[in-house]
Structure formats: C-alpha cells, structure tokens
Amino acid sequence: MSAAAPDYAQEIQRSAREILARTASTEGLLERLRAEDVSRGAWDAAAQAGWFRLLSGEAAGGLGAGPAELAALFREIGRHLAAGPWVDTVVAAGLLRDHADLGPDTALIGYLPEPGAVVEFAAVADVLVVRGPDSIGLARGALAMPLKSFDLAGRPAQVDLTGATVEAVVEGAEAERVAVAIARLARVARSGELAGLAAAALDMSVRYAGERVQFDRPIGAFQAVQHRIAEMAVTRTAVDSALAAIVTLAASEGTDAEQAALYEYAAGEARTVVLSALQVHGGIGFSAEHPLHAYIKRVLRLQAVAGEGEPLLDLGGRLLAG
Amino acid sequence: MSAQPYIGRSVRRLEDPHLLTGRGRYAGDVSPAGSLHMAVVRSPLGHGRIASIDTAAAREVAGVVAVWTAADLERAFVVDEFVSAKLPANRRPVLAWETARYVGEPLAAVFAETPLAAADAAALVYFELDPLPVVDLETARSGAAERIDAATEGNLVQRGRVDYGDAVAAFAAAAHVVRFDVHLPRICGGAMEPRAVSAWPTPGGGVRVATSTQAVFTVRRALARLLSLEVGHVEVVAEDVGGGFGPKAAAYGEEALVALAAQRLGRPVTWTASRSEDFQTTYHSHGVAVAAELAADAEGRILALRGTVDQEAGGYPSMGLIQPPTIVTHLLSQYAVPAMAFEHRTFLTNAVPTAAVRGGSRPVGNYVVERLVDRLADATGLDRVEVRRRNQVTPDRMPLAVEGTVHVYDSGDFPAQLEAVASRIRRPPAGAGLVYGAGVVVGAETSGFGFEPARLVVAADGRARLDIGSTPQGQGHRTMAAQVLADRLGWPLELIDVGVADTTHVGDALVTGGSRTAMYVGNVAAMAGREARRRLLELASEKLEAASADIVVDPVKAVAGVLGVPARQVPFAELLPEGGLQVEERYAPERGTAWGSSAHGAVVSLDPDTGKVEVERYVIAHDIGRSINPMTVEGQLIGGLVHGLGIALLEEARYVDGQLVTGSFLDYSTPTAPDIPREIELLDCATRTEQNPEGFKGVGESATIMSPAAIASAVEDAVRQLNPAAEVVGLPLTPDRVLALIQGEGGR
Known part of the structure; x- marks a missing residue:
C-alpha cells in the first residue's frame, strides 16, 4: 500500500460526510432503512467517488489508500448509518481488484471468509468472493439463505456452496497474504463504523438534551444529564482511541489478537455510548420508532461480530494501558 | 484404545454449542433468496365431493406465479412406504382428486413472490364441496358407513390375527376372567417446529430439498418417484429438526408440492406450516378401540389373553397400520402368557391419517394389559x-x-x-x-428393525469423519455415534466429526424412530471404527515392518509407531491412501x-x-x-x-x-x-x-x-x-x- 499524505484521511472524511449527508440523510433514517436493503443513492455516489477502489493499487485505477483513510471513510458510513455491503466491497473487493475483474464499481460484493460463515447482503450481492483452503475465488451458483436480522442496517445470509463453482483468482501464499489483509482491514472498517455510530449517538443526545424541556428547563440544564453526557463524551473518546490503535496495528502489521482485543473493547465502549443515549432520550429508541433504535442495534450487531468476549477484553485493556 | 472408554460416560452433547449459540438452522431458515412462497388451499370439510375449483381470481393476484389443482399435477400421489404399495388405498393425492377425506386435506396450491400474496391468492381460490357423511371409528366398525375409498370395501384397509396356544380351553378352565374395553383418543406429536420445507433446482436438473423430517431418505424415495428423477438427483437434508416424535417419519404432500414447484417453475420454493395447519395435517396417533379379556387360574397366574383391536387409519393408510400388531405384541408386557387370540382391524376414517407418536x-x-392385571388383582x-x-x-x-x-x-x-x-x-x-x-x-x-449405513474417513491430519444417514431431532445422534466410534477406533472424541441427515453422504438409511438409533447407528459406528482400526494397523504394520499388535497409533500427532521404539514412527500422511482411509459399513442383522x-x-x-x-x-x-x-x-x-x-x-x-x-x-x-x-x-x-x-x-x-x-x-x-x-x-x-x-x- 502506498503511503498517502497525512491529511488525506481528513480529506476523505470531509468528502464522505458531504456525499452521505446528501445521499443518506439521517432525516427519515428509519423510513430509508425500511424502504431499501442497500442505501442505493449513497452506494452509487460512493462508486462515482471511487470509494470501492480506495484500497486498490493505482494500476487497478485505485487510490492506494491505507487503514487511516479507510477508518475515516467508515466513521462517516457509521455516522450516517448507510446500509450495504460496505465492508466486503470496499475491503475485500478493493484488495482483489488488483487481481481480478470484479465487474463495474457499483457491484455489491459479499466475502465468505470460511464455509458456513454469515455474509451480510449475500442475497443481493452481485459477486461472492470465497476464501478456500489455498485460494480466494469468485463463486458462481451459490445460494444465499437470508437470516432474520435484528440490525435494521444489516441483511445477513448464510451461503450454501453446494453445487456452486469457485474460480480461483489468487492462489497459494499470495491468497494467504490477501486473506490476512482483508481480515485486518475489515476490522479497521468496522471499528471506524463503531466510532461513527458512537459519535452520532452523542450528537443526538446533546441535541435532544437541549430540546427536551422538563420543569421549564431543557433537560440538559440538569446536572444528572450533564454528567451522563460528559461520561458519554469520555467513552466516545475511548472508542476513537481504540480506533487509532487499531489503525496503527493494521499499518504496522501488529498481531491479530491485539487487533481483535481492541475491537472488542471499542465495541463495548460504543455500546455504552448508545445505551447511555437511550437513557438521555428517556427510553425513546428502545422500540423501533426513533432513529436511535437503529444505532443501538447496529452497535450490538457489530459487537457480536467479534464475539470473543472476556479474554480479548483483558488483552485490550492491557494494550491501551500501554 | 484410549485409556478411558467413552461408552458409558456422560460427555456433553456435541450438538449443544451450535444450538445454544443460536446457530441452529431449521428447514424454515434454509430458504434461498428469491424463494417463491407456497400457500395451500385446504378442505374445510371432513368428507366432501369436489364439485368445482376455480383458480382464475387467484391467478390475477399480483405476484402470483402459479396456482395448481390435481389436474395440473396429472393426479400425482404419494405412496406411503410403511404400507404395502400393493394396497389399492395406498395412494395419497398430493392435491385431492375427487373427494376430500379429512379437514385440512390440500385441494390447491398457490406459489407467489411473497407469503402475503400467496395467502391472499389462496383466499381467492373458489371451490364447491358437496358434503358426504363423515365416517369415524364407530360408524366404520358398524359396517354401515359411507365408503371413503372406492377400492376399500367396508373401509377396512387391514385385518389380522395373532393366535397361539389354546385360548379357548384356557378361558373355559379359568378361575378368573377379567375384561377391559377402552377407546383411546387420537394424540398429536406436538413438535415445537411445525413441518416446513424448502426446495430449489440444482445444476444437474435435480432438486435439493431442506425439510423438517425424521427420515431424509424416505422423503428422497418419495420425491424421486414423483419427480421422475434418479434418486441421486434428489438431495434431501435436515440440518436441525425441532422435534419429530413419529409423525415426521412420513413423506408429506407439501414436500412433494414444494419439490415439484422447484422443478417445474425453476425457482426456489418454501413453505412453513402454521400451527393450525400442523395440528390438522401432521399425522396423529392412537385412535384405537381395544376390547380385551384376561383368563387366570385361582392363584392369579395368567392363562390367556383374547380380544379385538380396532384402529383408525384416517383418510389414507400410513404408519397407523403398524399400530394394531404392535399393540398386540406389547400386551405381553413382562409376562409369560401361554395363549393368545387377538383379532385386529384397521378402518379408513374421515380424519388426518394416523401414524406413530412416541x-x-x-x-x-x-396400558391395556397393565389395566387388566390391576383388574386381576x-x-x-x-x-x-x-x-x-x-x-x-x-x-x-x-x-x-x-x-x-x-x-x-x-x-x-x-x-x-x-x-x-x-x-x-x-x-x-x-x-x-x-x-x-x-x-x-x-x-x-x-426395538430394532432394518439396517443403517456408515461411512468413515480417517484423514492424514488425524481427524475422523463419520457420516451416518440417520436423521436426528434432538436425540443426540452425533454424540452417541462419536462416543461409540471413539472407543472402537481408539480415537479421542475431539478429533471426531459426525455428519447426519444428508442423502448425499451415504447411500441409503432408515427412519429415526422405534427407539432403534442407538442400536443400529451405534452398532454400525462400532463396525466402521473396528474396521478402520484394523486397516490402519495393517498399513502401519507393513510400513514399519512390525507385528500389528506392536503398533501404537497416536491420533493427536497423526502418527503410527512401534511399541517401545520411539524412533520408529510414520506420519498418517505417508501411511494413508490419497483422501484418507475410507471405510463403509452397513449393519443389517437378520434378527435385530x-x-x-x-x-x-x-x-x-x-x-x-x-x-x-x-x-x-x-x-x-x-x-x-x-x-x-x-x-x-x-x-x-x-x-x-x-x-x-x-x-x-x-x-x-x-x-x-x-x-x-x-x-x-x-x-x-x-x-x-x-x-x-x-x-x-x-x-x-x-x-x-x-x-x-x-x-x-x-x-x-x-x-x-x-x-x-x-x-x-x-x-x-x-x-x-x-x-x-x-x-x-x-x-x-x-x-x-x-x-x-x-x-x-x-x-x-
């Protein structure tokens, strides 16, 4: 990966925020998530802006960007809760475009890291990329079995490869290298999303605390609410710190366990933020009538992706403590 | 052999982590994206002649792809494999032909893009049914009932006798004769998971079917006949099944409808029974009247049993026909009974077919004999x-x-x-x-009948994969088979994987039912383990030039060596044939x-x-x-x-x-x-x-x-x-x- 200029990440973030504010507005968020599986407006704009070649090499028409830019992009995707196979398409497909023709930039891509894995948006994916024992290939004739999802922005499905053919595009040691890179950068992307979700939940809470009036005062005037929001801001910062560490580890090729531990930590802290936001909102958002609901569920879903629990948290704590 | 046998140990079930972490996949979950949804139009009458079925309005509903009646299926029918195919009544229409024989019998099927469109269209299928007199066990026994099946006189689909000893003399000489007459009601299986099935076309022109069943091979046989396919082109799997208890041992019309639709419409198709549909159409059991007498001598010793068993079959004959002989057999309980004279009859009735429930x-x-013995007391x-x-x-x-x-x-x-x-x-x-x-x-x-197969592959890395054709519904087949295999192969449980309920894994297998699985699958797992071990030792003995008895196998390190000579070792990779050591066994005892x-x-x-x-x-x-x-x-x-x-x-x-x-x-x-x-x-x-x-x-x-x-x-x-x-x-x-x-x- 080529080293992009340091402010390139900020540039990406600014541009992403502008594009998503236009194409995946959080006004009417719930209606948008109910109306379409993939946030199509955002998806097409993303293709045009070159997000799906963010990680690809310049030879493949890509931007050759790295983990910092990736994190910046996903922070905005999380903040706007844009639905779609973003991680698999930006990360897995982005890296593979150096090796294979994956079709037009607007293609929805699903990545199956192992047989039986759950793949987001596999049912609507145009291309399924499959990690085999010695290769990474494109599957044809695979069947996606949609699963019920509590995450409003997710469409998980199980992929049945019985009767499918897989055409290898990367083999041997190179396949192993690409698979490892996909796993690490996917973690960066998801951590970025977590940071964006937490930031959005904090913003919503601050706004709500200024609007909602009780006893003739906005609730934000009460110390109890102020303290809670202050705690949320601290916790949000912890998510950002974990994200920065995850990015650094990805760039310096730190161990998988360290990265996974930090992810577990970030997900736990993001969860604290969105659940605190629920308290600030007086419980509104517990049911599916307020956008906060979608944020909470997305965080819970992203936390479940790690799913490794206590031992990783311990390791994450030690790493952050230096 | 491992130091500690696995047989007899309460090891934790291998099935549970998967189920407890929400990874269970039931037939209703295995529905490919883009599936058509089936809704079934069912008879509201217990017995009626079909005067007309009008599907025109249903076809007009947006999203409807097809609406079928019996005419569209060339009168397709399922033959129940628990009943002789020669019995004329053993033809269960996939969609009713001229009459409906029980409430819930399928009359028409709708296939649509969404479940709601399918349900809406099903409600727009207009049909006329002329009511016919309803036959129950009482009217059937009286002999005066309306005939349900044209080829079945008096609605009597089966009769038989069990006779041995001199019951007449025993009753004449008895000091005590006690009597017990009872009509035991129908019962349901009541599985938590209603029946469900999904099917989709496979590249070779066949179909793959995921269904909630106790017997994937029974379903495969029935579907292959109906779809006119080689059995190899019909793949049937049951990944997880939420209870069977007997009724799911049969192949059902809905399985046929979904598979036929996948074949003819070239699309994945799915259906899950509602709870009401499941109660109405998943087979019941019992529904039987027994009149029994027991003769005993003055000391209370049983001399003979005699009587009659009248069983209802429901609208079509199925496993209910096995019940009367089974009832008579179990009148023996734990007793020495010198003579017996029992007659049994099975009648068609206007209710869902009877089968076995646990x-x-x-x-x-x-129940009958133990009540008789209480009377004798x-x-x-x-x-x-x-x-x-x-x-x-x-x-x-x-x-x-x-x-x-x-x-x-x-x-x-x-x-x-x-x-x-x-x-x-x-x-x-x-x-x-x-x-x-x-x-x-x-x-x-x-308990025990038939046969069971097993296929075992011991891989070069030391993992042993056992495939059995049997279809579990929570009994713990994997754990049981793995424990037996572990002992007979001399392998740690952690290195054993067991595959179940998939017709592509083994050639043929029978139902999970009749308390037969531990006996049949258990024994075939043992046979496969013993044979694989014998061949592994033989290969090692040849390679290492040592007697079989001196060979030490270490599955964890995937090596074989010679006892007392640590230096002489050979990895499995050099010992086993390409693709691992493969063993296929079949347990089919003459008297099992x-x-x-x-x-x-x-x-x-x-x-x-x-x-x-x-x-x-x-x-x-x-x-x-x-x-x-x-x-x-x-x-x-x-x-x-x-x-x-x-x-x-x-x-x-x-x-x-x-x-x-x-x-x-x-x-x-x-x-x-x-x-x-x-x-x-x-x-x-x-x-x-x-x-x-x-x-x-x-x-x-x-x-x-x-x-x-x-x-x-x-x-x-x-x-x-x-x-x-x-x-x-x-x-x-x-x-x-x-x-x-x-x-x-x-x-x-």
Missing part, C-alpha cells in the same frame, strides 16, 4: 405388585421365544426391576385437602430386535374438589442394555415420561362431525414445566443382550410406554379412597373425567 402405540398395548384379592410378581418372565427362562410370534425375550431381570420400584413407592396419607394414590406397573419394548424393559412407579395427589391430579413422585427401574451416555439416557427417560404423562392426563385430539376441535395449543393441552413430577428417580437395572454386538437396547420411547399405565393405576388408587367402586378406563384423566369417577358416574 411409542408407536406400544403405550396402548401396555381386584378379582383375586392379591396385591397389585404380587400379581405381577407371579406372572413375570424370570431370567432363568431367557431367552424365551414367544410361541407363534417372532418375539424372543432375550434379556432383562424383570423381578429385580419390580422390587426396586415397589420398595420405593408408598402412598402418603391423605392431608391438606388432598388424597394420594400409588401405582406400580411393568413393561417391555421391542432387542427388548428393553422397565418397571414404573407413580405417586399422585388428587384434589377431590377440583379433580386435579398431579404426579408427585415417579420411579423408573430401567434396562436399556449398555448405556452409551447416561446423561442423554436420563434426558430420554424423563422426556419420555413427560410425553406419557401427557397421554395419561392431558392430550386428546378430538373430531366432532369431521372437524378437528382441538386445533391449537389452547385446546390441545401438552405437559408444561409445572406438570413435571416433583421427584423423579431413575434406577439403572441394565442386563446384557446378545441381540447385537454392542449390547445396546432402545430407550427413546421406553418411558412413554409404561407411564400412562402407571399414572392411571395411581389415579385409580387415589379415587378409590373416595369411591371404592371406581375404575379408571379412558384417557386422558382430565379433571372433569376424574370428578365423574369420584362421583361414581364412570370415567369412560
């Missing part, structure tokens, strides 16, 4: 335990072939079981407004039936004001042969007991004028947590059987078989403290029936 009617046979003035003691087959008489039948009591210490239970069951004194009753019964269960047996004791409390019965304490002394995993055995026994408790106290599927009036869990009551006995004591009285190499006997249905009789006996004991003349006959013993017994109005 026990496959063995509970009916056991009344007639002779003997204690209920004593009269049993006098009639049990004792170990010194085994193996005892039962004259005139195929049955052999091969093993079991029946008296020991009876004494163990009798000494632990005491009726508590009445108090706090309740009276108590106690009952002790005995029984035996035949073993008798499991047990004694049961129940203590019940009875509220005289409300008629409410609760089972306070329950003891089972069981002989299931060698126990593979005592923890799962315990689970099977307790689960079986709860099922039997349902039969005794709660469950009745009732038809009125051809309408199922117990079509939901509101009306059809099954046991729930508060109904479980407060104290359950299980006593292992295992004896060795020589009927199969591993010495396994059946357990899955064991506790269901004896528990209705034990609970009924205890309830009768309780009621007699209030009304000494009371006799418990009919089941279930619901509070209204118990109050009638207390008030002397008869409980039939």
Whole structure:
C-alpha cells in the first residue's frame, strides 16, 4: 500500500460526510432503512467517488489508500448509518481488484471468509468472493439463505456452496497474504463504523438534551444529564482511541489478537455510548420508532461480530494501558 | 484404545454449542433468496365431493406465479412406504382428486413472490364441496358407513390375527376372567417446529430439498418417484429438526408440492406450516378401540389373553397400520402368557391419517394389559405388585421365544426391576385437602428393525469423519455415534466429526424412530471404527515392518509407531491412501430386535374438589442394555415420561362431525414445566443382550410406554379412597373425567 499524505484521511472524511449527508440523510433514517436493503443513492455516489477502489493499487485505477483513510471513510458510513455491503466491497473487493475483474464499481460484493460463515447482503450481492483452503475465488451458483436480522442496517445470509463453482483468482501464499489483509482491514472498517455510530449517538443526545424541556428547563440544564453526557463524551473518546490503535496495528502489521482485543473493547465502549443515549432520550429508541433504535442495534450487531468476549477484553485493556 | 472408554460416560452433547449459540438452522431458515412462497388451499370439510375449483381470481393476484389443482399435477400421489404399495388405498393425492377425506386435506396450491400474496391468492381460490357423511371409528366398525375409498370395501384397509396356544380351553378352565374395553383418543406429536420445507433446482436438473423430517431418505424415495428423477438427483437434508416424535417419519404432500414447484417453475420454493395447519395435517396417533379379556387360574397366574383391536387409519393408510400388531405384541408386557387370540382391524376414517407418536402405540398395548392385571388383582384379592410378581418372565427362562410370534425375550431381570420400584413407592396419607394414590406397573419394548449405513474417513491430519444417514431431532445422534466410534477406533472424541441427515453422504438409511438409533447407528459406528482400526494397523504394520499388535497409533500427532521404539514412527500422511482411509459399513442383522424393559412407579395427589391430579413422585427401574451416555439416557427417560404423562392426563385430539376441535395449543393441552413430577428417580437395572454386538437396547420411547399405565393405576388408587367402586378406563384423566369417577358416574 502506498503511503498517502497525512491529511488525506481528513480529506476523505470531509468528502464522505458531504456525499452521505446528501445521499443518506439521517432525516427519515428509519423510513430509508425500511424502504431499501442497500442505501442505493449513497452506494452509487460512493462508486462515482471511487470509494470501492480506495484500497486498490493505482494500476487497478485505485487510490492506494491505507487503514487511516479507510477508518475515516467508515466513521462517516457509521455516522450516517448507510446500509450495504460496505465492508466486503470496499475491503475485500478493493484488495482483489488488483487481481481480478470484479465487474463495474457499483457491484455489491459479499466475502465468505470460511464455509458456513454469515455474509451480510449475500442475497443481493452481485459477486461472492470465497476464501478456500489455498485460494480466494469468485463463486458462481451459490445460494444465499437470508437470516432474520435484528440490525435494521444489516441483511445477513448464510451461503450454501453446494453445487456452486469457485474460480480461483489468487492462489497459494499470495491468497494467504490477501486473506490476512482483508481480515485486518475489515476490522479497521468496522471499528471506524463503531466510532461513527458512537459519535452520532452523542450528537443526538446533546441535541435532544437541549430540546427536551422538563420543569421549564431543557433537560440538559440538569446536572444528572450533564454528567451522563460528559461520561458519554469520555467513552466516545475511548472508542476513537481504540480506533487509532487499531489503525496503527493494521499499518504496522501488529498481531491479530491485539487487533481483535481492541475491537472488542471499542465495541463495548460504543455500546455504552448508545445505551447511555437511550437513557438521555428517556427510553425513546428502545422500540423501533426513533432513529436511535437503529444505532443501538447496529452497535450490538457489530459487537457480536467479534464475539470473543472476556479474554480479548483483558488483552485490550492491557494494550491501551500501554 | 484410549485409556478411558467413552461408552458409558456422560460427555456433553456435541450438538449443544451450535444450538445454544443460536446457530441452529431449521428447514424454515434454509430458504434461498428469491424463494417463491407456497400457500395451500385446504378442505374445510371432513368428507366432501369436489364439485368445482376455480383458480382464475387467484391467478390475477399480483405476484402470483402459479396456482395448481390435481389436474395440473396429472393426479400425482404419494405412496406411503410403511404400507404395502400393493394396497389399492395406498395412494395419497398430493392435491385431492375427487373427494376430500379429512379437514385440512390440500385441494390447491398457490406459489407467489411473497407469503402475503400467496395467502391472499389462496383466499381467492373458489371451490364447491358437496358434503358426504363423515365416517369415524364407530360408524366404520358398524359396517354401515359411507365408503371413503372406492377400492376399500367396508373401509377396512387391514385385518389380522395373532393366535397361539389354546385360548379357548384356557378361558373355559379359568378361575378368573377379567375384561377391559377402552377407546383411546387420537394424540398429536406436538413438535415445537411445525413441518416446513424448502426446495430449489440444482445444476444437474435435480432438486435439493431442506425439510423438517425424521427420515431424509424416505422423503428422497418419495420425491424421486414423483419427480421422475434418479434418486441421486434428489438431495434431501435436515440440518436441525425441532422435534419429530413419529409423525415426521412420513413423506408429506407439501414436500412433494414444494419439490415439484422447484422443478417445474425453476425457482426456489418454501413453505412453513402454521400451527393450525400442523395440528390438522401432521399425522396423529392412537385412535384405537381395544376390547380385551384376561383368563387366570385361582392363584392369579395368567392363562390367556383374547380380544379385538380396532384402529383408525384416517383418510389414507400410513404408519397407523403398524399400530394394531404392535399393540398386540406389547400386551405381553413382562409376562409369560401361554395363549393368545387377538383379532385386529384397521378402518379408513374421515380424519388426518394416523401414524406413530412416541411409542408407536406400544403405550396402548401396555396400558391395556397393565389395566387388566390391576383388574386381576381386584378379582383375586392379591396385591397389585404380587400379581405381577407371579406372572413375570424370570431370567432363568431367557431367552424365551414367544410361541407363534417372532418375539424372543432375550434379556432383562424383570423381578429385580419390580422390587426396586415397589420398595420405593408408598402412598402418603391423605392431608391438606388432598388424597394420594400409588401405582406400580411393568413393561417391555421391542426395538430394532432394518439396517443403517456408515461411512468413515480417517484423514492424514488425524481427524475422523463419520457420516451416518440417520436423521436426528434432538436425540443426540452425533454424540452417541462419536462416543461409540471413539472407543472402537481408539480415537479421542475431539478429533471426531459426525455428519447426519444428508442423502448425499451415504447411500441409503432408515427412519429415526422405534427407539432403534442407538442400536443400529451405534452398532454400525462400532463396525466402521473396528474396521478402520484394523486397516490402519495393517498399513502401519507393513510400513514399519512390525507385528500389528506392536503398533501404537497416536491420533493427536497423526502418527503410527512401534511399541517401545520411539524412533520408529510414520506420519498418517505417508501411511494413508490419497483422501484418507475410507471405510463403509452397513449393519443389517437378520434378527435385530432387542427388548428393553422397565418397571414404573407413580405417586399422585388428587384434589377431590377440583379433580386435579398431579404426579408427585415417579420411579423408573430401567434396562436399556449398555448405556452409551447416561446423561442423554436420563434426558430420554424423563422426556419420555413427560410425553406419557401427557397421554395419561392431558392430550386428546378430538373430531366432532369431521372437524378437528382441538386445533391449537389452547385446546390441545401438552405437559408444561409445572406438570413435571416433583421427584423423579431413575434406577439403572441394565442386563446384557446378545441381540447385537454392542449390547445396546432402545430407550427413546421406553418411558412413554409404561407411564400412562402407571399414572392411571395411581389415579385409580387415589379415587378409590373416595369411591371404592371406581375404575379408571379412558384417557386422558382430565379433571372433569376424574370428578365423574369420584362421583361414581364412570370415567369412560
């Protein structure tokens, strides 16, 4: 990966925020998530802006960007809760475009890291990329079995490869290298999303605390609410710190366990933020009538992706403590 | 061999992590993206002639892809493989032809892009049914009923006799003759997961089917015939099944409809039964009238049994036809019966077909004979335990072939079981407004038939993969087979994977039912393990130039070496053929039936004001042969007991004028947590059987078989403290029936 200029990440973030504010507005968020599986407006704009070649090499028409830019992009995707196979398409497909023709930039891509894995948006994916024992290939004739999802922005499905053919595009040691890179950068992307979700939940809470009036005062005037929001801001910062560490580890090729531990930590802290936001909102958002609901569920879903629990948290704590 | 045998250890179930972490996949979950949804138009009448079916309006609904009636399917039908294909009535239309024979019988099927469109369109299928007289067991027996099937005179689809000894002489010479007539109601399987099926076309022109079944190969055979495909082109899988209990052993019309639609429409198709559909159309069991007499000498020794069994088959013959002979067999219980004369008849009726529900009617046979023996105790003035003691087959008489039948009591210490239970069951004194009753019964269960296959591959990395064709629904097939294989192959459990319920893994297999799996799958797993070990040692012995007996195998390191010569080792990779060591075995014994047996004791409390019965304490002394995993055995026994408790106290599927009036869990009551006995004591009285190499006997249905009789006996004991003349006959013993017994109005 080529080293992009340091402010390139900020540039990406600014541009992403502008594009998503236009194409995946959080006004009417719930209606948008109910109306379409993939946030199509955002998806097409993303293709045009070159997000799906963010990680690809310049030879493949890509931007050759790295983990910092990736994190910046996903922070905005999380903040706007844009639905779609973003991680698999930006990360897995982005890296593979150096090796294979994956079709037009607007293609929805699903990545199956192992047989039986759950793949987001596999049912609507145009291309399924499959990690085999010695290769990474494109599957044809695979069947996606949609699963019920509590995450409003997710469409998980199980992929049945019985009767499918897989055409290898990367083999041997190179396949192993690409698979490892996909796993690490996917973690960066998801951590970025977590940071964006937490930031959005904090913003919503601050706004709500200024609007909602009780006893003739906005609730934000009460110390109890102020303290809670202050705690949320601290916790949000912890998510950002974990994200920065995850990015650094990805760039310096730190161990998988360290990265996974930090992810577990970030997900736990993001969860604290969105659940605190629920308290600030007086419980509104517990049911599916307020956008906060979608944020909470997305965080819970992203936390479940790690799913490794206590031992990783311990390791994450030690790493952050230096 | 590993230092510690796995057989006999309560290892944790290999199935559970997958289920407990929400990774279970049931047929309704296995629905490919873009599936069409099926809705079925069903008969609202128990018996009616189809005058017309108009599908025009349904076809107009947006999203509807096809609407079928029998005419669209060239009158496709399913042949039930548990019934002779030569029986003319053994043709169950996939969609009804001229008449509908039971409420819920499919008349038409709608396939649409969404479940809502399918349901809307199904409601717009207009049909006219001319009502025909409804036939139930009573009218069928009278001989005067409307004929349901043109080829079946008098609606009689099966009759048979079991005759041995001189019953006539025995009854003439008897000091005591007691009689017991009962009509036991239909019961449901009541699986948590309703039937569900998905199918999709495969590249080679075949179909793959995911279904909620007890027998993937039974479904495959039925579908291959219907779709005119080689069996190899029909793949059937059942990844996880949320309960079967017997009725899911059959191939159903909905499986045929979904597979036919996948084939003809070239799209994935899916269907999940609603709870109401499941109650109406998933096969029931029991529904049988037994009139029996027992002759005994002055000392209370049984001389003979005679009587009749009249069984309802429902609208089409299925496994219900196996029930009458099974009932008669299980009238033997644990007793020496010198003569028997029984006639059985099976009638078509206007209700959903009958099949097996846990026990496959063995509970009916056991209930009848144990009630007769309680009557004999009344007639002779003997204690209920004593009269049993006098009639049990004792170990010194085994193996005892039962004259005139195929049955052999091969093993079991029946008296020991009876004494163990009798000494632990005491009726508590009445108090706090309740009276108590106690009952002790005995029984035996035949299990084992057919064959089972296994395919074992030992890979170069030391992992052993065993594929069995059997289809589990929670029994723990994987754990059981892995434990047996681990011992016979000499392998750690952690290196064993077991694949189940997939027709692409092995050639052919039979149903999970009849308490046969531990015996059949267990034995074939052992055979595969032994054979693989023999060949592994042979290969190593050749390579290492050492005697087989001196070869040491280390599966964890995936190496074989020579005893006492650590330097001489060869990795599996250099030893095994390409693709690993492969072994295929088939267990198909000529006589594979073993008798499991047990004694049961129940203590019940009875509220005289409300008629409410609760089972306070329950003891089972069981002989299931060698126990593979005592923890799962315990689970099977307790689960079986709860099922039997349902039969005794709660469950009745009732038809009125051809309408199922117990079509939901509101009306059809099954046991729930508060109904479980407060104290359950299980006593292992295992004896060795020589009927199969591993010495396994059946357990899955064991506790269901004896528990209705034990609970009924205890309830009768309780009621007699209030009304000494009371006799418990009919089941279930619901509070209204118990109050009638207390008030002397008869409980039939």
